[in-house]
Amino acid sequence: MTVKTRFAPSPTGYLHVGGARTALFSWLHARKHGGKFVLRIEDTDLERSTQASINAILEGMTWLGLVYDEGPFYQTHRFDRYDEVIDDLLARGLAYRCNCTKERIETLREEQMQRKEKPRYDGHCRGGAVTAGEPHVIRFRNPPDGSVMVDDLVRGRVVFSNDELDDLIIRRTDGSPTYNLTVVVDDLDMGINIVIRGDDHLNNTPRQINILMALGAEPPHYAHVPMILGDDGSRLSKRHGAVSVMEYRNQGILPEALLNYLVRLGWSHGDQEIFSLDEMVELFDISNVNKAASAFNNEKLLWLNQHYIKQDDPARIARLLSPHMGELGIDPASGPDLVAVVAAQQERARTLVEMAAISAFFYQDYDDFEPAAAKKNLKAAAREPLEHLRSALAGIPEWEPEGLHQLVKDVAMQLDLKLGKVAQPLRVAVVGRAASPGIDVTLHLVGREACLRRIDRALEYIQERTQES
RNA sequence: GCUCCCUUCGUCUAGUGGUUAGGACACUGGCCUCUCACGCCGGUAACAGGGGUUCGAAUCCCCUAGGGAGCGCCA
Numbered sequence: 001m002t003v004k005t006r007f008a009p010s011p012t013g014y015l016h017v018g019g020a021r022t023a024l025f026s027w028l029h030a031r032k033h034g035g036k037f038v039l040r041i042e043d044t045d046l047e048r049s050t051q052a053s054i055n056a057i058l059e060g061m062t063w064l065g066l067v068y069d070e071g072p073f074y075q076t077h078r079f080d081r082y083d084e085v086i087d088d089l090l091a092r093g094l095a096y097r098c099n100c101t102k103e104r105i106e107t108l109r110e111e112q113m114q115r116k117e118k119p120r121y122d123g124h125c126r127g128g129a130v131t132a133g134e135p136h137v138i139r140f141r142n143p144p145d146g147s148v149m150v151d152d153l154v155r156g157r158v159v160f161s162n163d164e165l166d167d168l169i170i171r172r173t174d175g176s177p178t179y180n181l182t183v184v185v186d187d188l189d190m191g192i193n194i195v196i197r198g199d200d201h202l203n204n205t206p207r208q209i210n211i212l213m214a215l216g217a218e219p220p221h222y223a224h225v226p227m228i229l230g231d232d233g234s235r236l237s238k239r240h241g242a243v244s245v246m247e248y249r250n251q252g253i254l255p256e257a258l259l260n261y262l263v264r265l266g267w268s269h270g271d272q273e274i275f276s277l278d279e280m281v282e283l284f285d286i287s288n289v290n291k292a293a294s295a296f297n298n299e300k301l302l303w304l305n306q307h308y309i310k311q312d313d314p315a316r317i318a319r320l321l322s323p324h325m326g327e328l329g330i331d332p333a334s335g336p337d338l339v340a341v342v343a344a345q346q347e348r349a350r351t352l353v354e355m356a357a358i359s360a361f362f363y364q365d366y367d368d369f370e371p372a373a374a375k376k377n378l379k380a381a382a383r384e385p386l387e388h389l390r391s392a393l394a395g396i397p398e399w400e401p402e403g404l405h406q407l408v409k410d411v412a413m414q415l416d417l418k419l420g421k422v423a424q425p426l427r428v429a430v431v432g433r434a435a436s437p438g439i440d441v442t443l444h445l446v447g448r449e450a451c452l453r454r455i456d457r458a459l460e461y462i463q464e465r466t467q468e469s
Numbered sequence: 470g471c472u473c474c475c476u477u478c479g480u481c482u483a484g485u486g487g488u489u490a491g492g493a494c495a496c497u498g499g500c501c502u503c504u505c506a507c508g509c510c511g512g513u514a515a516c517a518g519g520g521g522u523u524c525g526a527a528u529c530c531c532c533u534a535g536g537g538a539g540c541g542c543c544a
Contacts, residue, residue, distance in 0.1 A: 010544045045543055102542080109540095118471035118540055137542055155474070164472055164540090172542040179544045203473060203539040226475080227537080233480095235537085261481095264493090268482050271492040290475095290482085293537065297480045300494040310507075347507045358505090373504090408503080423503035435505035 003035025011053035014244035015060030039071035082177035097130035120166035138171035148206035153223035252352030324356035335363035366432030373434035382425035405440035429458030
């Protein structure tokens with residue numbers, strides 16, 4: 001039997017990292033076993049589902065490269081099928097109409113709570129007296145005794161007693177089906193043989209198994225993966241920073257870095273930290289997934305992102321960096337080759353946003369000197385080296401890194417200064433800050449004209465500064 | 470309240486009766502060095518607590534504590 005997994009988000013928000021990891025695990029499991037991965041949109045809640053959320057989920061899946069083999073299927077397109085199943089259950093006495101008022105249920109709840117019992121429906125309408133003509137919901141007739149065993153691939157065996165379960169609503173008064181019914185029917189119809197989902201669904205599983213049995217179907221395998229918490233161990237939310245997958249793209253995270261980070265959350269393979277997609281597919285095993293929730297650590301994500309930025313082809317990084325340069329109002333075509341800039345900055349940025357920020361000076365004059373850098377490097381003692389450098393740079397015939405490197409060294413030697421005493425003022429003059437790639441590469445990419453202009457500006461700055469004091 | 474689940478460095482994790490409890494991120498000392506970064510070498514830091522079982526327990530059992538989920542005409 002070929003393995004078939006699914007990811008079934010409800011479109012009531014963006015694709016967040018928890019959902020993305022569940023999707024990743026499902027996708028990996030399918031790929032590893034040469035199976036199929038299905039995307040299903042659980043949009044039966046007409047109130048909260050939005051097209052914007054659907055688009056956001058699809059966009060997130062695409063960005064991550066979690067390609068689905070079937071779907072997206074929409075539950076709202078399948079209402080006829082759910083009706084068929086519900087009617088069948090009703091006809092066979094496995095479901096019944098209920099016209100209990102919300103008030104009655106509420107009172108029942110309160111009484112049960114007072115008696116320190118678990119609140120649940122008491123089966124008041126089980127007798128079948130409610131007619132089709134009056135407003136009603138349909139409830140599933142849960143087995144009154146016995147127990148349900150869930151043989152979970154990550155949790156192990158979990159047993160639920162049927163008397164803990166009540167007769168859940170499977171069709172609302174307005175005629176629409178509810179989650180526990182649709183999920184069961186869909187997984188059955190779509191041939192899903194392993195359900196990988198968040199562990200907030202573990203408690204629903206026995207109910208779903210009971211419905212499945214009423215339909216005469218064999219339950220699929222289940223794997224309930226733990227949830228992802230925020231940095232501080234509390235439930236992940238917006239205040240922890242990005243939760244939406246697309247937000248990570250905006251922050252300059254590479255999809256392979258996010259994927260690598262997510263796969264290591266709750267799963268590991270010995271001491272290995274870096275996994276290519278192929279390695280994940282080969283090594284991932286759903287039954288090795290941890291049971292405990294894990295906290296999302298942005299620092300480690302950043303480390304992985306830097307790793308992938310360092311390792312990737314500069315041309316690809318340049319392509320991905322370009323829009324982030326645009327965000328800063330820079331057209332990369334207006335200056336040095338962006339691929340060369342990436343090659344120079346590749347080891348210096350944890351995100352593409354960072355890389356754009358530290359690369360702006362290649363394309364436009366900086367606004368102001370970074371105060372601390374200017375204070376330390378652009379003082380009176382820097383005037384002479386800068387003047388020497390300026391005239392040497394103005395006269396150098398070839399504007400290439402090798403010659404430029406030699407030039408800076410020569411000036412230092414002539415003035416009997418350590419290289420740092422010459423290169424560092426030059427760096428601050430040219431880039432406005434104390435950090436940049438090697439001085440030779442930096443000069444080369446900035447270009448002669450801009451270098452001379454900026455050195456003049458630094459000399460003026462030193463002039464003003466020495467006059468003041 | 471009831472049911473179910475979880476618990477190794479700050480964080481992610483390795484570990485399946487005998488280990489100086491390993492790795493990674495972060496933090497930190499040093500090296501490299503024109504800056505930053507990269508890289509390299511080193512350091513701090515954990516078995517939630519208590520009982521058992523056993524010659525021996527992070528590993529098996531029980532209890533306690535803490536955390537989480539569910540108990541919707543949400544999914």
